[in-house]
Amino acid sequence: MADVVIVLDTSISVGWNNFTHIKSFLSKLTDHVISNINVDSGRIPVGMLTYSSTGRQLFNLSSFTSAAAIQAVISSFSYSSGATNTAGALAYVRTTMLTSLAGARDDVPKVVIVLTDGKSSNPRATQVHTV
Numbered sequence: 001m002a003d004v005v006i007v008l009d010t011s012i013s014v015g016w017n018n019f020t021h022i023k024s025f026l027s028k029l030t031d032h033v034i035s036n037i038n039v040d041s042g043r044i045p046v047g048m049l050t051y052s053s054t055g056r057q058l059f060n061l062s063s064f065t066s067a068a069a070i071q072a073v074i075s076s077f078s079y080s081s082g083a084t085n086t087a088g089a090l091a092y093v094r095t096t097m098l099t100s101l102a103g104a105r106d107d108v109p110k111v112v113i114v115l116t117d118g119k120s121s122n123p124r125a126t127q128v129h130t131v
Contacts, residue, residue, distance in 0.1 A: 062103025
């Protein structure tokens with residue numbers, strides 16, 4: 001068991017083509033992995049955040065209890081462009097999404113999966129926020 005948050009870079013450096021590839025990857029991840037990790041039973045809740053200059057929480061750990069609902073959100077979110085504020089996204093995940101108010105559980109490990117093109121607009125601050 002774990003609490004899982006997916007953090008997705010939608011900054012300008014990712015680009016539209018790569019963004020569509022990432023959405024396709026997330027769709028396949030949901031079909032093949034998330035649907036099999038007991039999201040439906042609530043054993044492994046999933047949250048998701050997209051970010052560029054600012055973060056945009058798509059859903060928190062307590063929002064959905066089905067892979068189908070997660071799949072619907074993945075198919076509907078859009079590309080935002082902007083800077084690559086990875087530090088801000090990680091800080092938001094830690095202070096807002098990995099809290100009991102957002103559905104995080106005290107007694108399980110926290111897993112944060114970051115999908116990015118690799119270069120934060122503030123590498124030093126990103127290192128501070130890496131757990």
